[in-house]
Amino acid sequence: MPQVIKNGRIQGDEWKVLRGVGNDAAATLAVPTGRVIVPLAVWQAQRSQLASSAEAGMLGVWLTGDTDLDALADDLMALPLIAVDFPRFTDGRGYSIATQLRTRYGYAGELRAIGDVLCDQFCFMIRCGFSTLQPREERYNLAQIDAALTRPDEFSGPFFRNRRGTR
Amino acid sequence: MYKYDEYDQRTVDERVTQFADQTARYLAGELSDDEYRPLRRQNGLYIQRHAPMLRIAIPYGNLCPAQLRMLGHIARTYDRGYGHFSTRQNVQFNWPNLEDVPEILGLLATVQMHAIQTSGNCIRNVTTDPFAGVAADEHIDPRPWCEIVRQWSTSHPEFSFLPRKFKIAINGAVQDRAIIRVHDIGLDLVRGADGNTGFRVLVGGGLGRTPIIGEEICPFVPWQQILNYCEAILRVYNLHGRRDNLHKARIKILVKSLGVAEFARQVDAEFVHTRDGLSTLTQAEIDRVVDRFNDPALPELPAEDAGYAAQLAANKAFANWVKRNIRAHKAPGYVSVVLSLKKIGAAPGDISADQFDAVADLADQYAFGEVRSTHEQNLVLASVRQADLFALWETARSLGLATPNIGLLTDMIVCPGADFCALANAGSIPIANAIQDRFDDLDYLHDIGEIELNISGCMNACAHHHVGHIGVLGVDKGGEEWYQVMLGGDQGNQAVLGKVIGPSFAAAELPDVISTLINTYLDCRHEEERFIDTVHRVGIESFKTRVYVERDARLEGRKRPDAPSH
Numbered sequence: 217m218p219q220v221i222k223n224g225r226i227q228g229d230e231w232k233v234l235r236g237v238g239n240d241a242a243a244t245l246a247v248p249t250g251r252v253i254v255p256l257a258v259w260q261a262q263r264s265q266l267a268s269s270a271e272a273g274m275l276g277v278w279l280t281g282d283t284d285l286d287a288l289a290d291d292l293m294a295l296p297l298i299a300v301d302f303p304r305f306t307d308g309r310g311y312s313i314a315t316q317l318r319t320r321y322g323y324a325g326e327l328r329a330i331g332d333v334l335c336d337q338f339c340f341m342i343r344c345g346f347s348t349l350q351p352r353e354e355r356y357n358l359a360q361i362d363a364a365l366t367r368p369d370e371f372s373g374p375f376f377r378n379r380r381g382t383r
Numbered sequence: 384m385y386k387y388d389e390y391d392q393r394t395v396d397e398r399v400t401q402f403a404d405q406t407a408r409y410l411a412g413e414l415s416d417d418e419y420r421p422l423r424r425q426n427g428l429y430i431q432r433h434a435p436m437l438r439i440a441i442p443y444g445n446l447c448p449a450q451l452r453m454l455g456h457i458a459r460t461y462d463r464g465y466g467h468f469s470t471r472q473n474v475q476f477n478w479p480n481l482e483d484v485p486e487i488l489g490l491l492a493t494v495q496m497h498a499i500q501t502s503g504n505c506i507r508n509v510t511t512d513p514f515a516g517v518a519a520d521e522h523i524d525p526r527p528w529c530e531i532v533r534q535w536s537t538s539h540p541e542f543s544f545l546p547r548k549f550k551i552a553i554n555g556a557v558q559d560r561a562i563i564r565v566h567d568i569g570l571d572l573v574r575g576a577d578g579n580t581g582f583r584v585l586v587g588g589g590l591g592r593t594p595i596i597g598e599e600i601c602p603f604v605p606w607q608q609i610l611n612y613c614e615a616i617l618r619v620y621n622l623h624g625r626r627d628n629l630h631k632a633r634i635k636i637l638v639k640s641l642g643v644a645e646f647a648r649q650v651d652a653e654f655v656h657t658r659d660g661l662s663t664l665t666q667a668e669i670d671r672v673v674d675r676f677n678d679p680a681l682p683e684l685p686a687e688d689a690g691y692a693a694q695l696a697a698n699k700a701f702a703n704w705v706k707r708n709i710r711a712h713k714a715p716g717y718v719s720v721v722l723s724l725k726k727i728g729a730a731p732g733d734i735s736a737d738q739f740d741a742v743a744d745l746a747d748q749y750a751f752g753e754v755r756s757t758h759e760q761n762l763v764l765a766s767v768r769q770a771d772l773f774a775l776w777e778t779a780r781s782l783g784l785a786t787p788n789i790g791l792l793t794d795m796i797v798c799p800g801a802d803f804c805a806l807a808n809a810g811s812i813p814i815a816n817a818i819q820d821r822f823d824d825l826d827y828l829h830d831i832g833e834i835e836l837n838i839s840g841c842m843n844a845c846a847h848h849h850v851g852h853i854g855v856l857g858v859d860k861g862g863e864e865w866y867q868v869m870l871g872g873d874q875g876n877q878a879v880l881g882k883v884i885g886p887s888f889a890a891a892e893l894p895d896v897i898s899t900l901i902n903t904y905l906d907c908r909h910e911e912e913r914f915i916d917t918v919h920r921v922g923i924e925s926f927k928t929r930v931y932v933e934r935d936a937r938l939e940g941r942k943r944p945d946a947p948s949h
Contacts, residue, residue, distance in 0.1 A: 282622075306504070306544050307544065308504075308543065308545055308621055309621060309622055311540060311621070312541055312618050316656075319660065320656045334418060340543055340544075343540035344540045360413070367401070367404060
């Protein structure tokens, strides 16, 4: 079972991320059973079939860095899980998407970083509001993730805000 | 200058620990080159031509003696006995071993210094006027605002992986000495109608491959909201700036492609949500920062010191130095002194370990312990009594720090160039040295008067060649080093980009080209007219024509076997 970091703890994870779906196939693709995180296009194309699954806490949606949140936010707020994809760890758009989801739209559900998620960016991700970090598949062994979490809690709060006791 | 509190110190200490761990994991093969690269860059470490280059932050150019002595120690112990001041007011060491860098950073942390965000695609060292807090023409002291921007931007979680680097500069004086118009964000401190402090915000300026003068997107942002407003700008940039092409990734390209009006609209739409947000500033916050600056109490002095006047009258060399290297101070009886790092024969901006120590001593003895680095690669002693100037000058002269050339032709801005930098196409220091040799006569230099010559070894424009009165750019032509010459650029309130005068030159030709430009100016100038004003009055065409006519004559002369040698 893949390991993720959820609210600061390593734990096994049952969610499957559905990838490699072109927009054409979004409407017809069969969404597997169990906990699954689907691309935004699949959610948009099959909302009526998937809504009950989302309500039951079994369905999440993942977003890319070019998602126009303003047009979608109302639709996404009720989801139990939103994931943001980092195609490369140097692509920082996901930090702004997460910040906006938390601060501007008030999203309170599980917010998960997926894709090229590396230990050395954990602290930035947590500070932008991600509650779950899903490290890049097969990049780390358990000991390495454990070490990352037990390192000095550097910058655990935003330096600037931390000093003033907010967040 | 600003003194760290426990949060500042802890952050720097933790960054040292973090970086030591990152480097150990890299050396152990746990981190790939690609994974380690942005981590080391965000800590100022480049892999360069000879060795790693470590760029140490000097936030808005402020230095104290203990820091200078530590830089001297590092130069002596880990480098080859010298350092180099960059055009971002930072200091660079060109010869440290990668394995030693965590130790160097540990030493820096003991004197409240670091290398955080001196490189990488993040918010870089904030810069300002080197005369901030003491300049006679200043209306609002920019230093506390710089410090607040430093704290806010340090390890900012949302903006640590931007499309490209991001530079902020702040001006608080009548004359902009921070070139805010060529920064990603330029902040101009202004007073609102009610007398309250705020910021005129410029965006999208920058030099490099595509030089652009920044444009105003908001005439007045109240100080309480300035970080929220900057977050709105940065968020629009982070989400929409290009990431597909390194050369089109700066915010200036986004602003150009959207148009400044549309960009401003998007920022405003975001600002609706960031306004009054988590980065809202309070008076208590400002007071806390201002208090920690703990500026020296300058004893009251008469406006004119009699002894000083006598020394000026009696010693021409001293008077020359005073004429060039002194700037007006807001307090009567005081001046600011520019120590020249542009001694003939030296690499502009270079400073030896012994000079680091000596400047620290000078600052202790004469300048209330306050030193500034300038983007023009010199050092400033912010507050000096008129009465102390003569003694200061004599000591500085013996140290090679009193070349009376500030603002003159040999006070060039020069990047490290191909001798050190892996990005450079061509050498810049050898060109600077050749021009220094040609113009080594001080009387002649003083006669030529104020002129800015900026030499960059590649189009990244670290030496700001576009805004030099004369700009020189090293280019690669079929593996050979050639140099483009630009004319008519200017920094400051009327920042303008220079224009290329024509085909490029071989290295050996440059002293002659500069001579022709100077001679053209001397022939055309009106009384008291500066070089740049003559260029703007007569136009670059006559300069250009004469440069190429004389060049052709030189080349022709060389071809004839019986040409007289002279």
